[in-house]
Amino acid sequence: MTTAKVSSSKQRRARKAFRANGAYHAAGIAICLFFLAPFVITFLASFRHGTEARLPPLPPWPTNGLSIDSYLSLDTFGAGIWQHTINSLLVSLATVVLTVAVSLLAGYGFSRYRFPLKNVLFVLIIATLMIPFQSILTPLFIILAKLGLNNSLLGLTLVYVTLQLPFSVFMMRNAFDAVPKEIEEAARIDGARDLRLLVRVLLPLVLPGIATVAIFAFLNAWNEFLAALILLSSNEKYTLPVLMMAVRAGRLGAVNWGAVQAGVAVMTVPCLIVFLLLQRYYMRGLMAGAVK
Amino acid sequence: MNKNMTDTGVVLTDIRKSFGNLEVIHGIDLKIAEGSFVVFVGPSGCGKSTLLRMIAGLEEVTDGEIEIKGRDVTDLDPSDRGIAMVFQSYALYPHMSVRDNLAFGLKMAHTPVAEIDARVAAASSILKIDHLLDRRPGQLSGGQRQRVAIGRAIVRKPDVFLFDEPLSNLDAELRVSMRIEIARLHRELGNTMIYVTHDQTEAMTLADMIVVLRDGRVEQTGSPRDVYEDPANAFVAGFIGSPRMNLLNAEWAGDGYVLAGGQRIASALSASLLKPGERVTFGIRPEHLSVSTTATAESLSAKVDFYEYLGGTQFLYCQLDDGQAVVAEHRSSIAIKDNEVVQLTCDPGNRRFFDSSGLRLR
Numbered sequence: 001m002t003t004a005k006v007s008s009s010k011q012r013r014a015r016k017a018f019r020a021n022g023a024y025h026a027a028g029i030a031i032c033l034f035f036l037a038p039f040v041i042t043f044l045a046s047f048r049h050g051t052e053a054r055l056p057p058l059p060p061w062p063t064n065g066l067s068i069d070s071y072l073s074l075d076t077f078g079a080g081i082w083q084h085t086i087n088s089l090l091v092s093l094a095t096v097v098l099t100v101a102v103s104l105l106a107g108y109g110f111s112r113y114r115f116p117l118k119n120v121l122f123v124l125i126i127a128t129l130m131i132p133f134q135s136i137l138t139p140l141f142i143i144l145a146k147l148g149l150n151n152s153l154l155g156l157t158l159v160y161v162t163l164q165l166p167f168s169v170f171m172m173r174n175a176f177d178a179v180p181k182e183i184e185e186a187a188r189i190d191g192a193r194d195l196r197l198l199v200r201v202l203l204p205l206v207l208p209g210i211a212t213v214a215i216f217a218f219l220n221a222w223n224e225f226l227a228a229l230i231l232l233s234s235n236e237k238y239t240l241p242v243l244m245m246a247v248r249a250g251r252l253g254a255v256n257w258g259a260v261q262a263g264v265a266v267m268t269v270p271c272l273i274v275f276l277l278l279q280r281y282y283m284r285g286l287m288a289g290a291v292k
Numbered sequence: 293m294n295k296n297m298t299d300t301g302v303v304l305t306d307i308r309k310s311f312g313n314l315e316v317i318h319g320i321d322l323k324i325a326e327g328s329f330v331v332f333v334g335p336s337g338c339g340k341s342t343l344l345r346m347i348a349g350l351e352e353v354t355d356g357e358i359e360i361k362g363r364d365v366t367d368l369d370p371s372d373r374g375i376a377m378v379f380q381s382y383a384l385y386p387h388m389s390v391r392d393n394l395a396f397g398l399k400m401a402h403t404p405v406a407e408i409d410a411r412v413a414a415a416s417s418i419l420k421i422d423h424l425l426d427r428r429p430g431q432l433s434g435g436q437r438q439r440v441a442i443g444r445a446i447v448r449k450p451d452v453f454l455f456d457e458p459l460s461n462l463d464a465e466l467r468v469s470m471r472i473e474i475a476r477l478h479r480e481l482g483n484t485m486i487y488v489t490h491d492q493t494e495a496m497t498l499a500d501m502i503v504v505l506r507d508g509r510v511e512q513t514g515s516p517r518d519v520y521e522d523p524a525n526a527f528v529a530g531f532i533g534s535p536r537m538n539l540l541n542a543e544w545a546g547d548g549y550v551l552a553g554g555q556r557i558a559s560a561l562s563a564s565l566l567k568p569g570e571r572v573t574f575g576i577r578p579e580h581l582s583v584s585t586t587a588t589a590e591s592l593s594a595k596v597d598f599y600e601y602l603g604g605t606q607f608l609y610c611q612l613d614d615g616q617a618v619v620a621e622h623r624s625s626i627a628i629k630d631n632e633v634v635q636l637t638c639d640p641g642n643r644r645f646f647d648s649s650g651l652r653l654r
Contacts, residue, residue: 182382190448
């Protein structure tokens with residue numbers, strides 16, 4: 001074979017690889033654009049001038065320069081955007097903390113201990129996923145009222161935790177099931193018992209499960225609308241989704257689209273932050289090297 | 293360290309284990325001398341791992357008593373028993389560095405930091421893992437991980453080391469070198485070690501005492517030589533040794549003779565025990581059969597079905613005249629081919645006889 005032939009076949013292979021790679025990346029970029037477009041459009045639109053915001057949304061970027069009018073007008077609704085953001089953050093973070101704490105212990109118990117009716121209980125917990133929560137809102141409302149927790153963020157948090165737990169317990173049980181029993185036994189021989197065993201040895205190993213539970217709990221609590229609308233009655237307690245409805249309702253039928261876009265942008269940012277903070281635990285193969 | 297082999301290190305008294313109504317360990321009594329290397333061996337499901345885990349405290353004892361160095365530990369927590377365990381799957385903590393893996397048990401026991409550092413350094417130099425201390429288990433090879441697992445046991449300075457099939461995840465070559473290393477470790481440390489395996493080579497090479505288990509019962513205990521040369525019953529005879537001992541169906545012919553494979557074979561058994569016509573088992577190891585082409589008074593005639601050549605030795609898989617299978621080892625430069633008829637003879641001292649229930653006849 002001559003060197004010319006070798007180099008031409010090399011070039012052919014390189015061209016083929018380039019075309020294949022090119023198609024792969026083009027498809028990837030197209031799909032990314034498709035998913036990113038709504039966020040980008042909303043975000044850009046939120047920086048339009050007050051009057052421009054009412055116009056049809058094409059082109060989707062500000063044409064008369066940037067302005068934070070929409071954000072300022074968003075702040076005039078309800079008790080001010082900061083108050084409602086803090087409400088939402090309080091409820092969401094408390095939901096995350098409670099959900100993780102309870103599902104961690106419950107998942108550990110279901111995975112590692114033997115007790116009577118274990119599987120029945122577990123199925124019962126999972127079965128509650130099948131009940132649409134809208135159908136139990138009325139009883140929930142009455143129960144909370146009896147407990148003196150209606151129109152309180154704590155009551156709302158408890159409802160969110162309750163709704164979030166079946167899925168979370170299921171996730172955490174699976175996470176604990178994936179941890180080899182030998183690691184726990186080795187730790188027991190090393191003298192780690194009960195809570196220390198859970199915190200020092202097992203917790204780092206189920207971190208991906210905890211991250212998943214935390215992300216879901218945060219997003220669901222942050223975005224939840226119906227329960228918040230029904231259970232909260234005073235203006236200053238509203239969470240962001242309820243505020244957004246108030247914003248969208250507008251005055252005399254005129255919707256302040258600029259404020260709506262700004263509100264959506266404000267609501268999206270914490271979700272992105274939480275996801276970006278925790279997503280690496282999805283990816284990390286923490287179990288590598290534990291056994292075998 | 294205490295090298296006095298007459299002291300008892302571990303004593304098991306009538307140990308029983310049931311899962312629900314199913315009893316899996318049926319009353320095991322065992323005295324393990326301080327500083328000895330004991331190997332539990334048996335087919336899978338014989339309860340050897342369960343027994344080890346009961347000694348470790350990972351499995352509850354249904355009935356009986358476990359004593360370590362004169363202390364009743366039956367109901368103690370694993371960490372209070374003075375034991376350390378090496379698992380088949382290593383069971384390292386994947387989120388900790390090798391150093392933290394080694395130190396974890398000591399930290400849990402609130403050992404002073406200087407002491408921890410000293411012990412970790414000592415253990416890692418014994419096992420030659422000093423240069424790996426800052427790595428995570430995920431960055432180590434199988435052999436290195438097993439060393440770390442053994443190191444984690446060493447730093448605890450236990451009275452008894454427990455090994456649960458520690459080498460079965462390693463490849464053949466590594467297994468041999470780790471085996472030698474464990475033997476060296478035992479000589480250096482002098483602790484009592486209890487080792488579970490289904491690998492006979494490991495059992496024979498490492499053990500001071502072999503405990504052969506079957507279905508939750510001890511079939512025989514003794515030195516590797518005892519167990520190999522003087523098996524207590526047909527199960528032990530067939531289990532220890534590779535290839536296994538030939539166990540031929542035979543019949544007591546009276547007058548000190550046994551009928552096997554159509555041949556009268558002399559035995560040193562006292563005739564009073566048996567009635568003529570009673571069924572017995574005639575056991576003979578492949579390496580004790582000598583192969584020739586000329587028939588003698590007590591030779592068994594056999595046809596070679598197929599053979600394995602292992603270099604220097606040949607295993608012949610043969611059939612006797614009455615259809616029973618026999619394996620013979622042939623150490624000779626003269627090759628024997630398939631379908632050849634050979635004459636197998638054996639020295640009277642190597643013949644073993646078992647009664648119909650499998651018990652050794654002497």
